[in-house]
Amino acid sequence: MITIENLRKSYGKLQVLKDLNVSFGPGKVVSVIGPNGAGKTTMGKCILGMVLPDGGDIKLDGQSVLGKHAYRSQIGYMPQIGRYPENMKIRQVIEMIRDIRKDAKEVDEELIGLYNLKSMYDKRMGALSGGTKQKVSAALAFMFNPRILILDEPTAGLDPIAAEILKSKILKEKKRGKLILITSHIMSEIEEVADEVMCLMDGQLKFHETIAGIKAQANEERLGRAIAKIMEED
Amino acid sequence: MNKIIKYVFYDIIRNKIVLAYTLFLLLLSFGLFNLGGSPDKAILSLLNLVLLTVPLISIVFATTHFYNSYEFMELLVAQPINRKKIFMSEYLGVACSLSGAFILGVGVPMLIFGASITGLYLLLTGVFITFIFVALAFLASVITRDKAKGIGIALLLWFYFALIYDGIVLIILYAFADYPLESATLAMTALNPVDLGRIIVLLNLDVSALMGYTGALYKSILGSLWGIGLAFGLMLVWAVVPLASSGRIFSKRDL
Structure with a gap:
């Protein structure tokens, strides 16, 4: 579904991605892990075209997206960290995005309902707490029934209940055959939702394995320890 | 694209600076028309004030607006929209609302006090100057990510075009007074959109001799419709070049 070929990106002298090669298929939840600054967010932003790579290619269904x-x-x-125009209300942001994506056939408002966002519709984005902004981001991400979801540390600012709601939504969308990329540092959460783990280190692919595969390879029962073991090995 | 412009408009209307700008221009124009004897005199005073304030307000407002819309643009860039479209919508939104304020603030008093064709030239000049300085402001804003630096560059640009440039031209004219400078002056004028605007209006006011060197020379060389056409054409270039280059930088930049 998504193929990344020899992706390179540097910010000034700092090389964030060095010839990254990886591909993802549909119906999977892939967890992207790696130390801070390993290039996880940059990879996501490259797929979205927010960050323009210096070299390499990103293909969606065989066609370059660059x-x-x-x-x-x-x-x-x-x-x-969701950043929104400060003096727009939640309602206006959601309506604007819907207006822009009018051609979307299906509009999924499940998260808006579950997060009870309608009761806060008239609050300004600037006045929202970090967690509420995350809820708006999540609702917008899932709203147009996309085939691919890129979630960058989705549960970081969410309260436990909201995080549970999001996790069950992720699993539900996976069953519908979607590809979901999640960057996360929380091992228990990865174990709960992910099928595969992709590890980035210094801008290169360290490994890309199924969870069972990782555990078998490291001969460890706990995912966290297994990953730590593999990362220390070389 | 129209949709995005609509939201840019909403945003601008909400922050009331454009409204204050309109009122300021209205007050200024009414005051000057009431003070001076003939409408022509009022237009002359208005011209000088407009050429000083319109670039300043356009460039500062557009720069701050661009930085304040960063979140808005970030939100849109993740949507299926062309970046160039986002950029052009921002530009047209800002330039059109400022031009609207200008036309309202200066045009309405002109209609009431019955200005001549010169008034129309002043209006056109003001609109062109607005589009040019909004383009320059966007160029300053895409060059650097730092808001303070961006506004600094924008203010420097204004200083240069509104004040410093005329000083430089005068120095050159005095220093090389012994040489024939007609064509050189012409070329130098073309390098400053504010001077171009001044000339367009002055050519129609018959007071160009009183208004400094650059203007007087232009009158003798280009005192025709052809000259005015050329001046407006040059102003168009002044708007398009910074706009195109800032658009290019914006679409090749990480957000």
Whole structure:
């Protein structure tokens, strides 16, 4: 579904991605892990076209997405820190995005309902707490029934109940055959939702394995310890 | 694209600066028309004030608006929209609302006090200057991510075009007074959109001799419809070049 070939990106002298090669298939939840600054967010932003790579290619269903924009109708994105126009209300932000994506056939308002966002519709985005902004981001990411979801540390600012709601939503969408990329540092959460783990280190692919595969390889029962073991090995 | 412009408009209307700008221009124009004897005199005073304030307000407002819309643009970039479209919508939204304020603030008093064709030229000049300085502001804003730096560059640009440039031209004219400078002056004028605007209006006011060197020379060389056409054409170039280059930078930049 998504193929990344020799992706390179540097910010000034700092090389964030060094010839990254990886591919993801449908119906999977892939957890992207790695130390801070390993290039996880940059990879997501490259797929979205927010960050423009220095070299390499990103293909969606065999077609390069670089320099294009229409393909983004198939992607839902939830940023690490949602930044929204401060004096717009929740209602206006949601209506604006819906207005822009009028051609979407299906509108999924499940998260708006579950997070009870309608009761806060008239609050300004600038007045919202970090967690509520995350809820808005999540609702927007899932709203247009995209085939691919890129969730950047989705549960980081959410309360436990909201995080549970999101996790069950992720699993539900997976069953519908979607590809879901999640960056996360919380091992228990990864174990709960993910099928595969992709580990980035210093801008390169360290490993890309199924969870069972990782455990078998490290001969460990707990995922956290297994991953730590593999990362220490070399 | 129209949809995005609509939201840019909403945003601008909400922050009331454009309204204050309109009122300021209205007050200024009414005051000057009431003060001076003939409408032509009022237009002359108005021209000088407009050429000083319109670029300043356009460039500062557009720069701050661009930085304040960063979140808005970030939100849109993840949607299936072309980046160029986002950029152009921002530009047209800002430039059109400022031009609207200008036309309302200066045009309405002109209609009431019955200005001549010169008034129309002043209006056109003001609109062109607005579009040019909004484009320059966007160029300043895409060059740097730092808001303070961006506004600094924008203010420097204004200083340069509104004040410093005329000083430089005068120095050159005095220093090389012994040489024939007609064509050089012409070229130098073309390098400053504010001077171009001034000339367009002055050519129609018959007071160009009183208004400094650059203007007087232009009158003798280009005192025709052809000259005015050329001046407006040059102003168009002044708007398109910074706009196109900032658009290019914006679409090749990480957000």
